[in-house]
Amino acid sequence: MSDTLKKYLFEDRSVRLQAVSLDSSWQAVLAHHALTPAVARLLGELVAASTLLAANLKFEGSLVLQLQGDGPIALIVVECRADLSLRATVKLRQGQSVPADGTLQSLLNAGGNGRFIVVLDPRRESRSQQPYQGVVPLEGDSVAEVLEHYMQASEQLDTRMWLAADGKHAAGVLLQRLPGHGGDAPTGSSEPGQDTWTRAGHLAATLTPGELLAADTDTLVHRLYWQETLIAFEPQTVTWHCPCTRERVGEMLHMLGRPEVESILQEQGRVEVVCDFCGKPYQFDAVDCAALFAQPGSPGTPGGNPTLH
Ligand SMILES: [Zn+2]
Numbered sequence: 001m002s003d004t005l006k007k008y009l010f011e012d013r014s015v016r017l018q019a020v021s022l023d024s025s026w027q028a029v030l031a032h033h034a035l036t037p038a039v040a041r042l043l044g045e046l047v048a049a050s051t052l053l054a055a056n057l058k059f060e061g062s063l064v065l066q067l068q069g070d071g072p073i074a075l076i077v078v079e080c081r082a083d084l085s086l087r088a089t090v091k092l093r094q095g096q097s098v099p100a101d102g103t104l105q106s107l108l109n110a111g112g113n114g115r116f117i118v119v120l121d122p123r124r125e126s127r128s129q130q131p132y133q134g135v136v137p138l139e140g141d142s143v144a145e146v147l148e149h150y151m152q153a154s155e156q157l158d159t160r161m162w163l164a165a166d167g168k169h170a171a172g173v174l175l176q177r178l179p180g181h182g183g184d185a186p187t188g189s190s191e192p193g194q195d196t197w198t199r200a201g202h203l204a205a206t207l208t209p210g211e212l213l214a215a216d217t218d219t220l221v222h223r224l225y226w227q228e229t230l231i232a233f234e235p236q237t238v239t240w241h242c243p244c245t246r247e248r249v250g251e252m253l254h255m256l257g258r259p260e261v262e263s264i265l266q267e268q269g270r271v272e273v274v275c276d277f278c279g280k281p282y283q284f285d286a287v288d289c290a291a292l293f294a295q296p297g298s299p300g301t302p303g304g305n306p307t308l309h
Pocket of ligand 1: 242
């Protein structure tokens, strides 16, 4: 079974375990972008991570993970919805080559100005619910380390991740210590779940990227935790999906403003927008553009969510 996310709890319910293995959804991302292996690896790791984190969303909406870089990679964006449909894109900085041995730090944080941004966007639920945005510096040598730092700094959650990606597969394992587990303070000296957390981490640390990519999630979880009693949850399917629409592109043009849109029209005779995530082209001629700005209360009025499309 591919493109499945599995969730478990350790028997004492102090630690959450998740494993994901992606084939077709990851290949759909790759099919829409021409990426060198070093860039594809970073993107694939972030894609796997996004599903592991989105699987715990408590709202209908999406989780957006952004790596903003000051090196050869300008931006990596992955959006994963609560139903685990995802899309992803990369923007390279023009005029800079991407070294084959590029790392997270050399490709995204060469000048020390890279940032990791997390947006939790409870779309469509209500206008009063604003997207939450968290920003941290790009600390760490891997996507997993950046995310672990973020979860600790922003959510105060002990989280460990093991991520891997190549031109075919993207995969990941997440361990998270559940806060407040075990009720009141323990009578013993150690915190509740401390042993489970330590043991689970030691075992997962034996994983190699090759193993992560080669094995399906069941085999992986069995190989690591066959001695543990795990409480299994219903597996979730991960899919690739780009929810871009003509209406949303219209909203974006509306936000761009009439003078800007009219100057493009004058120059090119029409406005053509290509979706960064799926490559779908949208064309607006002079009549379409006039309609965008003609109706009061048309798409794009303030109050819309500052999303990435
Ligand atoms: Zn699209």
